[in-house]
Amino acid sequence: MRSLLRLWPYARPVAPRLFGSMAVAVTASCMALLIPLVLKWTVDGPVAHRDPRGVWLGGGLVLLLGLLEAGLFGVRRWLIARPMAGLEARMRADLYRHLQRLPVAFHDRWGSGQLLSRGTNDLQVLRMFLSFPLVFLVVNSSTIVVGFAILFAQQWTLGLIPLVPAVPLMVLCTYFMGRYSLASRRAQDQIGDLTTLVEESVLGIRIIKAFGRHRSQAETFRRAAHALRGTELRKARLLADVWMLVTAVPDVALGVALVVGAVQVSDDKLSAGTLVAFLSTALALRWPIESLGWLLSMSNESATAADRYFEVMDTELPPDHTSAPETGGRVADDGIRFTGVRFRYPDAPDGTPDLLTGVDLHIPTGQTMALVGATGSGKTSLTALIPRLYEATGGRITLDGVDAARLPKERLRAMVSTAFEEPTLFSASVRENVLMGAPQAGEAELRRALETAQCGFVDELPQGVDTQVGEQGLSLSGGQRQRLALARAVVGRPRFLVLDDPLSALDVHTEALVEGALREVLATTTALVVAHRPSTVLLADRVALLSGGRITAVGTHHQLLAECLEYRQLMSGDTDERSAA
Numbered sequence: 001m002r003s004l005l006r007l008w009p010y011a012r013p014v015a016p017r018l019f020g021s022m023a024v025a026v027t028a029s030c031m032a033l034l035i036p037l038v039l040k041w042t043v044d045g046p047v048a049h050r051d052p053r054g055v056w057l058g059g060g061l062v063l064l065l066g067l068l069e070a071g072l073f074g075v076r077r078w079l080i081a082r083p084m085a086g087l088e089a090r091m092r093a094d095l096y097r098h099l100q101r102l103p104v105a106f107h108d109r110w111g112s113g114q115l116l117s118r119g120t121n122d123l124q125v126l127r128m129f130l131s132f133p134l135v136f137l138v139v140n141s142s143t144i145v146v147g148f149a150i151l152f153a154q155q156w157t158l159g160l161i162p163l164v165p166a167v168p169l170m171v172l173c174t175y176f177m178g179r180y181s182l183a184s185r186r187a188q189d190q191i192g193d194l195t196t197l198v199e200e201s202v203l204g205i206r207i208i209k210a211f212g213r214h215r216s217q218a219e220t221f222r223r224a225a226h227a228l229r230g231t232e233l234r235k236a237r238l239l240a241d242v243w244m245l246v247t248a249v250p251d252v253a254l255g256v257a258l259v260v261g262a263v264q265v266s267d268d269k270l271s272a273g274t275l276v277a278f279l280s281t282a283l284a285l286r287w288p289i290e291s292l293g294w295l296l297s298m299s300n301e302s303a304t305a306a307d308r309y310f311e312v313m314d315t316e317l318p319p320d321h322t323s324a325p326e327t328g329g330r331v332a333d334d335g336i337r338f339t340g341v342r343f344r345y346p347d348a349p350d351g352t353p354d355l356l357t358g359v360d361l362h363i364p365t366g367q368t369m370a371l372v373g374a375t376g377s378g379k380t381s382l383t384a385l386i387p388r389l390y391e392a393t394g395g396r397i398t399l400d401g402v403d404a405a406r407l408p409k410e411r412l413r414a415m416v417s418t419a420f421e422e423p424t425l426f427s428a429s430v431r432e433n434v435l436m437g438a439p440q441a442g443e444a445e446l447r448r449a450l451e452t453a454q455c456g457f458v459d460e461l462p463q464g465v466d467t468q469v470g471e472q473g474l475s476l477s478g479g480q481r482q483r484l485a486l487a488r489a490v491v492g493r494p495r496f497l498v499l500d501d502p503l504s505a506l507d508v509h510t511e512a513l514v515e516g517a518l519r520e521v522l523a524t525t526t527a528l529v530v531a532h533r534p535s536t537v538l539l540a541d542r543v544a545l546l547s548g549g550r551i552t553a554v555g556t557h558h559q560l561l562a563e564c565l566e567y568r569q570l571m572s573g574d575t576d577e578r579s580a581a
């Protein structure tokens with residue numbers, strides 16, 4: 001109940017229609033309960049007195065009530081369908097917005113399939129719940145109360161017979177529903193895991209094929225699907241038990257009532273019409289009672305879906321200092337400054353030492369610093385701290401004297417532009433992909449960025465810069481993707497530029513061309529460039545060596561080559577080490 005009540009803020013705007021549809025459905029259901037009363041009148045009146053006109057009238061009334069019931073149920077559906085689709089869309093939009101704002105550390109922790117299934121399957125279950133089980137739980141409960149009132153009004157002793165088993169039935173149902181709820185949570189989590197598996201194998205299809213892993217991958221999928229099947233079967237068994245109870249017990253009670261009623265009619269203690277009315281009311285109550293088990297199981301699944309939805313929505317966003325004062329004051333043109341910066345990944349196992357243990361580094365304005373270090377030394381992690389994709393666990397990073405931790409993220413990310421080693425393109429045109437780096441930039445800036453990144457190949461694409469690329473577009477080579485990602489990073493002429501080995505996928509010739517053009521961009525910005533090759537290092541004014549979580553040496557390439565053994569080894573053994581890694 002608590003989980004489902006959390007849906008109220010979403011349901012509130014559509015409450016008039018929701019409650020309206022409930023009222024209409026309750027009225028429709030009560031129409032059905034009037035039919036036995038018309039039958040009683042017909043049997044005890046026109047049938048007993050052999051009055052054909054009265055029988056026709058009774059029949060006509062029953063038909064009219066039936067038509068009214070059907071019409072009202074149609075109105076209910078009309079009332080509820082559109083607002084519920086809107087509600088689902090609103091919840092999905094909220095989830096998407098929240099996922100976009102959650103930190104990278106959250107996405108590292110959660111399987112993408114889990115998030116996908118929450119945004120699709122679970123939300124569908126919730127929409128269904130609000131438009132169907134919720135309404136019918138109310139409708140059926142009201143019908144049962146009104147129905148029992150009618151039964152008691154007919155003959156209270158007979159009315160007691162179906163009421164007696166209700167209490168044990170409720171206790172048993174509660175017991176089964178508790179167990180069903182656990183199974184239902186497990187099934188929904190397993191659907192999430194299965195979605196992750198499918199997603200990964202679609203994205204990694206080349207690797208799976210290249211390594212001939214399709215059989216083992218299929219086996220992993222089969223095992224996960226089998227586990228889900230087991231849970232679904234368990235759910236079905238539990239449901240069958242509940243179903244059996246709610247069907248069998250009222251039927252037995254109805255049988256007993258029939259025998260007792262028939263004896264009373266033969267003893268002239270009860271009119272035949274009353275017995276007919278009693279039995280047909282009891283029969284009309286069969287569906288509302290029987291469907292309770294099913295409605296409760298759907299409500300249970302919906303509660304689980306709500307729990308899973310709010311599990312993501314409740315994950316708090318890290319504070320953003322939109323209104324915090326910018327302490328430290330702006331020292332014009334101080335560049336990027338790391339002071340005692342420490343960092344460990346939030347999901348790093350306990351006991352592992354910090355990845356960065358006190359980084360001190362200053363990149364003066366307009367200079368380019370290359371960052372060099374052994375593989376796994378934390379270069380990428382260090383660069384991710386500047387746009388605050390991860391939060392440093394200690395120390396300070398300042399940009400022109402302003403503490404990055406106290407800058408609103410939106411401002412920070414407008415100042416800092418990044419290109420990652422793994423270039424990601426979205427299913428959009430080349431233009432849209434590049435202008436992501438500066439949405440307000442015009443055609444001239446777009447062209448200049450494409451030129452800097454040596455993206456001449458764009459003009460040979462079928463629709464030039466308007467060609468769709470990314471997952472659902474044209475496939476580009478690794479080097480082409482990397483160059484577009486570089487264009488995206490430089491298009492807005494950012495004050496600070498962070499490049500994580502941006503030229504790793506280029507051939508020597510293209511690399512030289514990009515470097516030539518990049519030098520112009522780098523001359524006007526303050527940049528940190530992760531470098532593995534001497535050619536990339538030569539783009540920079542100076543080089544910093546990251547080792548053991550600290551910067552152990554800073555100098556020009558030639559200085560470090562002459563003075564630092566580790567640097568010399570890294571630069572000369574570069575190729576071997578990287579291929580070994």
Ligand SMILES: Nc1ncnc2c1ncn2[C@@H]1O[C@H](COP(=O)(O)OP(=O)(O)OP(=O)(O)O)[C@@H](O)[C@H]1O
Binds near residue numbers: 355375377380382
């Ligand atoms: N999201 C993460 N969660 C936990 N640990 C991580 C995460 N990403 C990276 N690491 C760990 O942090 C360490 C440093 O990784 P990082 O990618 O910063 O190294 P790098 O110096 O850039 O390496 P390379 O030169 O191979 O690109 C590695 O040991 C890695 O396993």
